Amino acid sequence: MASASISKGTAQSRKHWDRKWIPYVLLAPALITIFVIIISPLLTTIYYSFHNIDLIRDRTTFILFDNYIELFTSRLFWKAVEINLKFAAIVVTVPTLMGLFFALLLVEDFKGRGIGRTLLILPWALPWIVIGLLWNWLVNAQFGAINGLLYSLGLIDKYIPFMANEHWALIFTALASAWRQTSFSAILLLAALQTIPEDLYDAAKVDGAGMRARFRFITFAWLRPTLTIVLLYNIVLGFLQFDAVWIMTQGGPGDATMLISVLLYRYSFINFDLGMGAAVSNVLGLITMGVGLIFVRLIYRSQSTYA
């Protein structure tokens, strides 16, 4: 900072003096706290995953890949992977398709559009925990709304205990997640739809393009980057969802809704096997990072081809 004492005079040199330390001071709070709260736990998790952590005897032993080997050879893990893939399949397809459907609807000009757009935000504004409770009410075997509705319509004469059934439990936990994610997807897609210039359609009409062609070559082409992003967000949610499933089933009945995240919770907070918990964390982290990387690459490619 030798220049500091010399440069007090002119505005020009004061600016130079500014530039040296101001950005570091401005960044310090963010970078330091991110390091303490995010980066250092991340490094610790990686460290843990190569150790056996005995909480009772307070002993940490280095065991290299043993946690990972145990994980990858355990039936429980592959079961969780299989369940999670089914769960993710619903969480990816339902919100993407329904989100597209609602977005296309709400870009139309009709009475009630304003109400529709506002209502669309509602599920997104609800915490995951409330989504879980809400869907518990829907599927409850004694007073659930879905049972009530089917009964009112005369489709069933006895209430069905949905959540005692493995398949229904998985489907409904996935639908609960899809419910909120549909709104998120629709909001993003609607925002993208609203930016399509009207003259594109007019020009296409003049050129004699039919409705189907206009949809395919204008609407769909315009939406493609956003659709890609929506898809990736939904995939990530499919693997990271925990809250709503935890409140609805806690992984049950049996292990029917044991997602990888639920398995992680069980290892870390029920069995207190921190080493295994960390190994599951890292596998989960790698899956989402992988998705994240695909995502970045796709964005790069779409920018270079379309822009």
Added chain:
Amino acid sequence: MSGLNHATGRAIARKVLTYFSFFCLLFWVGFPVYYMLITSFMDPPELGAKPPNWIPQQPTIENYREVIIGETGQRGDYGTTTEFSRMMPALLNSTIVSVAVVFSNLVIGGMAAYAFSRFDFRLSRAAYLGVLMTRVLPALALIVPLFIILRKIGLINTLWALIFTYTIFILPLTIWILREYFDTLARDIEEMALIDGATRWQAFRMVVMPLAVPGMIAVGVMSFMEAWSEFFFALTLTNSLTYPPLLMSFRNLHQVNWNALAAATTLGVLPPVIVAFVFQRYLVRGLSEGAVKG
């Protein structure tokens, strides 16, 4: 003539389809929420009705009153009477945490975003990418070491633990969005103010900040929603101090008064829902900018 008929026929078909789809939307979004609302206005015995009363026969606000004063089950329907007494303090705690997160996030994130936007310094690009990378990390995966760190600092089971973690986890998104805003704001006006003898802070306050207000509102609203809704950290780092983990604890009771739970849930979602509706425009903008570019 027939061509015209064909056209009106198609217009009508389109209208029918539009309103049918609109009905689907109303049902999809409205049905679950409506059921929670009517449950919250019912007396416990009415909940068991088969088929359900889709409109409460004797609507009551008793559930809300009981949750607010913290004494449920006075009507002798259920055993315990004080289980909901933690609800109002939890709502207050959630409010404190959310508001604190909004402000600390705007200040810390705003400073960092401004630094990234206006200064070229060593490792600026690397630091920026590093900050953004933290967004794809699953929070779930970091909880154990985070718990240990916070216990060492002595913040476990305090609101500080939540304010601290929420602020930092939302920082990358904030920095991303605000940087975009700062980047688009004309640099020359700011430079002119600097040459006229304004300090950096004055230039920031008089020139940059007013123009960045929409971005700051968007970020503020999003961090409010995030802080209000967060469940997992609140569950593991505190003893149900805030609203989401407390709701979960009711779910685990053996004999829970579902109607009071519905009322408590409704009360607790009012703040984020109101914020979302009032700031709808900013929220949509923040969401799509944060998602599409991040």
